[in-house]
Amino acid sequence: MLRKLLPLGLLLLAANASPQVLPASADPAVMTGFPPPPAKRVTRKTQVDAANLHWTLTHMRILLPSIAIRRGPQATEELPIGRSIDLPAFEDIDGTLVRPEEWLLRTHSDALLIMHDGKIIFEGYVADMDPAEPHTMQSMTKSFTGLLAGMLIDEGRIDPQKPISFYVPELAGSAWGKATVQQTLDMRAAVRYDEDIKNSNSDVRRYYGVAAGLFPPPEGYDGPLSIYELLERLPQDGAHGKGFIYKSVHPEAIAWVISRVTGQSPAKLISERIWQPLGMTADAYVTVDPAGIAMMGGGMSATARDLARFGEMLRQRGRHGPRQIVPARVTDRLFSASARTALAVPDGSWALPGYGYHDFWWLPPEGDIIEAHGGFGQHLHINRRARTVIVKFSSAPIGPEYDLAKRLDTLAFRKIDAAF
Amino acid sequence: MLRKLLPLGLLLLAANASPQVLPASADPAVMTGFPPPPAKRVTRKTQVDAANLHWTLTHMRILLPSIAIRRGPQATEELPIGRSIDLPAFEDIDGTLVRPEEWLLRTHSDALLIMHDGKIIFEGYVADMDPAEPHTMQSMTKSFTGLLAGMLIDEGRIDPQKPISFYVPELAGSAWGKATVQQTLDMRAAVRYDEDIKNSNSDVRRYYGVAAGLFPPPEGYDGPLSIYELLERLPQDGAHGKGFIYKSVHPEAIAWVISRVTGQSPAKLISERIWQPLGMTADAYVTVDPAGIAMMGGGMSATARDLARFGEMLRQRGRHGPRQIVPARVTDRLFSASARTALAVPDGSWALPGYGYHDFWWLPPEGDIIEAHGGFGQHLHINRRARTVIVKFSSAPIGPEYDLAKRLDTLAFRKIDAAF
Numbered sequence: 001m002l003r004k005l006l007p008l009g010l011l012l013l014a015a016n017a018s019p020q021v022l023p024a025s026a027d028p029a030v031m032t033g034f035p036p037p038p039a040k041r042v043t044r045k046t047q048v049d050a051a052n053l054h055w056t057l058t059h060m061r062i063l064l065p066s067i068a069i070r071r072g073p074q075a076t077e078e079l080p081i082g083r084s085i086d087l088p089a090f091e092d093i094d095g096t097l098v099r100p101e102e103w104l105l106r107t108h109s110d111a112l113l114i115m116h117d118g119k120i121i122f123e124g125y126v127a128d129m130d131p132a133e134p135h136t137m138q139s140m141t142k143s144f145t146g147l148l149a150g151m152l153i154d155e156g157r158i159d160p161q162k163p164i165s166f167y168v169p170e171l172a173g174s175a176w177g178k179a180t181v182q183q184t185l186d187m188r189a190a191v192r193y194d195e196d197i198k199n200s201n202s203d204v205r206r207y208y209g210v211a212a213g214l215f216p217p218p219e220g221y222d223g224p225l226s227i228y229e230l231l232e233r234l235p236q237d238g239a240h241g242k243g244f245i246y247k248s249v250h251p252e253a254i255a256w257v258i259s260r261v262t263g264q265s266p267a268k269l270i271s272e273r274i275w276q277p278l279g280m281t282a283d284a285y286v287t288v289d290p291a292g293i294a295m296m297g298g299g300m301s302a303t304a305r306d307l308a309r310f311g312e313m314l315r316q317r318g319r320h321g322p323r324q325i326v327p328a329r330v331t332d333r334l335f336s337a338s339a340r341t342a343l344a345v346p347d348g349s350w351a352l353p354g355y356g357y358h359d360f361w362w363l364p365p366e367g368d369i370i371e372a373h374g375g376f377g378q379h380l381h382i383n384r385r386a387r388t389v390i391v392k393f394s395s396a397p398i399g400p401e402y403d404l405a406k407r408l409d410t411l412a413f414r415k416i417d418a419a420f
Numbered sequence: 421m422l423r424k425l426l427p428l429g430l431l432l433l434a435a436n437a438s439p440q441v442l443p444a445s446a447d448p449a450v451m452t453g454f455p456p457p458p459a460k461r462v463t464r465k466t467q468v469d470a471a472n473l474h475w476t477l478t479h480m481r482i483l484l485p486s487i488a489i490r491r492g493p494q495a496t497e498e499l500p501i502g503r504s505i506d507l508p509a510f511e512d513i514d515g516t517l518v519r520p521e522e523w524l525l526r527t528h529s530d531a532l533l534i535m536h537d538g539k540i541i542f543e544g545y546v547a548d549m550d551p552a553e554p555h556t557m558q559s560m561t562k563s564f565t566g567l568l569a570g571m572l573i574d575e576g577r578i579d580p581q582k583p584i585s586f587y588v589p590e591l592a593g594s595a596w597g598k599a600t601v602q603q604t605l606d607m608r609a610a611v612r613y614d615e616d617i618k619n620s621n622s623d624v625r626r627y628y629g630v631a632a633g634l635f636p637p638p639e640g641y642d643g644p645l646s647i648y649e650l651l652e653r654l655p656q657d658g659a660h661g662k663g664f665i666y667k668s669v670h671p672e673a674i675a676w677v678i679s680r681v682t683g684q685s686p687a688k689l690i691s692e693r694i695w696q697p698l699g700m701t702a703d704a705y706v707t708v709d710p711a712g713i714a715m716m717g718g719g720m721s722a723t724a725r726d727l728a729r730f731g732e733m734l735r736q737r738g739r740h741g742p743r744q745i746v747p748a749r750v751t752d753r754l755f756s757a758s759a760r761t762a763l764a765v766p767d768g769s770w771a772l773p774g775y776g777y778h779d780f781w782w783l784p785p786e787g788d789i790i791e792a793h794g795g796f797g798q799h800l801h802i803n804r805r806a807r808t809v810i811v812k813f814s815s816a817p818i819g820p821e822y823d824l825a826k827r828l829d830t831l832a833f834r835k836i837d838a839a840f
Binding site: 031034035036041042043059061062063064065066067068070073074075076132133226228256259260265281282283288290291292293 | 451454455456461462463479481482483484485486487488490493494495496552553646648676679680685701702703708710711712713
């Protein structure tokens, strides 16, 4: 194994098309062997323990039931390879210089893929990661939910000014009884639901994880056992359309609208509208809740190459070769500076200040950039001006390290863009 | 929906390449809707209830964790279409005439695909089945396990005369401590383990289902929680190498040997050695146990077209176009009449008399034929003399109906062959 030959922190920078080997810190014994020794076994209960996180995030479907996002019968379209770059050093906000190896190690990186002008200029994975095996996207899933909604709005099949309950009457008595589709897409619908991921007693930790099927119900649990049951129980809390508060239940409500309007699972829609036309490398998948419903607030897994291909299509105003995959109206609205200004979110919502948030996408202050972010350090960064697309997968445990990782990743992306 | 327009029992026989619509009897409301109504929801506990069986067998990965058998980056190779046939009527053993619509309905058919001389001459699915979505294979999985073992034996990496415990020392104290690889492959290793699928108190129902992760552990369960733990606990029962008794734990023991020898999951081996070179339509998958180990006694799901393609390769002595996928030595041994005679099993082991069993394949009395069979009516029938390959998926509930279905299916395949 190459990893064993490399001192920690050393980064191979090859000039050819082979993916590079990123420095790894995860325990290589977790879930290896036939069978893995009991002490190194990952279960639904222990999946997010720090020692297990890397394996979990690279093998979600071995832990949880899932539904396929099929790539269809055609061959994979190879991504063009450009001249490879050296990763730059960059400054942290206090001026400290962060060298690239340090960045990759401290953010618990699993994969990094950088495209410029539609060509791969950097691609690296930790040694135990199979580039063809989907990695969890966590909340980057939300951005797919938002994009699907944007497409259906553009087609006139969803009216963004209608309340969610117009499409899903089951939610009439909940926070979404009066919240509009657009307020929900921008996380400005007011719902009594506490998404403090660090607090084990928060609603997100106590209910969402169980309702979505991620965790087994704890002893004496009397909460909802499916995502939609959870949504039905969440009451309104204040006035809709005011402040932004990040809550993973909003994309689940939007996914319900999408399925009700189309009669399809989002997994099937993403397959037909995005995965099949883009010539993806691999089937992606979404984990499902106990009712068999796709978890569209965070359940998707995909390969880095496929996310890069997806990002490149968005950078090209929704085009892939001769085909318009997503209407340019939908992508333009995301990249426009006016959206960012109109939908500014409080500083602290993301690791760096000045962001907006729209249709489940993060809008950085520079404009011309959109970002999807997911828990434990999953990122898709698309910059129209620099003509870059950056995908990063990581296994950063929630806590102070994760806050640092979010900041370093965001700063690194800006520095990479600055070269173009 | 086409099914709604068709009176039950009517079969569309189209002369073109579109799959035909088979008569359906399953409840179309099960697991439909977003979310499905609670009364129509399938859980791990209720998955094999008669009303749920059809949905379960067509959607295993939505209920259970799984590992992919990837088809790789290439395009699907289209199967050639031949002149379509009318399905024949045939006689039951008491001389009663069985019309084809009656056969398909009474055996709870989900899919039927017939190839002759490498071309599809019949292809039909019940209306709610997506031909590109894998269907469970149940014990047809065993035949893949046996084929992998046969290939590794041919390569000299496994010695069929060595005891299983030579490769897996963990099994030294179990039935497989002294049983050889070949005795295990032929289900002639003597293990105290009761595989009476109809008896809810049998070992297979009480332990194997829980250990393999199919069913949640019942209240007070103190049995094994992974397949290999179950194997370690099963003692020898009499002399090895004598009578044939069908037991699903044997392929699990062989799969353990395969993984120990290759350092790979069978899922990966099947992908690299079979799925990728054959240009399959879809990723297949295997469900996994709580330790993440593929259930090689019954966990695979695949599409009918991909199983037909696999069967056609075996019919062609392991060749697919210019490539030798499986050594001809391995396939010839399965099809040889001498193997059938030497490895004859008691009448009653299969629905019709005169069978042999070898390397987890069923060997019908006629010779030149091999069959893989799986619970609830999954079949792959390959006839070298008639140059046919038949795949059938069904959802026949275990019980007298299932015994009837096994017999009717076997008789139907013979009648279809008789035309060539």
